Amino acid sequence: NAGVMQNPRHLVRRRGQEARLRCSPMKGHSHVYWYRQLPEEGLKFMVYLQKENIIDESGMPKERFSAEFPKEGPSILRIQQVVRGDSAAYFCASSPAGEINQPQHFGDGTRLSIL
């Protein structure tokens, strides 16, 4: 019973490159959430997706950041033209469909470092 799978665990990019972070939710879960965590900070909500739909992207910067959750395959968080300030841990979480007030199950995160 695999949990939320995120890859890569660590990603190093140079300024101006693109970063792609992948997340496969738990089996049976169709709701995906992305969070960003800076050192010694809490988790900041970025975006909430269901299959093929972005439900809420209010926490995601308008520029350079995008997210998708296609019908087939993992959810992708994409950061274009990365800058030093994008360095953080990015966590994905999932929850079951149609279940309100459910806990969110987190993946191990992707630690993004920008050189």
Next chain:
Amino acid sequence: GQQVMQIPQYQHVQEGEDFTTYCNSSTTLSNIQWYKQRPGGHPVFLIQLVKSGEVKKQKRLTFQFGEAKKNSSLHITATQTTDVGTYFCAGRARGGSNYKLTFGKGTLLTVNP
């Protein structure tokens, strides 16, 4: 927007001492969840509180939800080294979307053996 504050930011205790972290929301919550994150790890769900004044226990951990549903606490009795980590509360605003969690900044607990 909704804000969730947690205090203290850090707490260092001797093994066997008790520990408490407090969480306060700027708005009334429909429910609150608690998560634990070990150093280098990911948040792991501990518990959810829904009812006003609710108290739940998990072995040495006691969770409370305030009567006004704006604050919560986590108390650990007789800490052990395995309790080390950051404890986060996360609240869902009442009347808001049922998915959006607002996390506090967490309390980092270290335990001296």
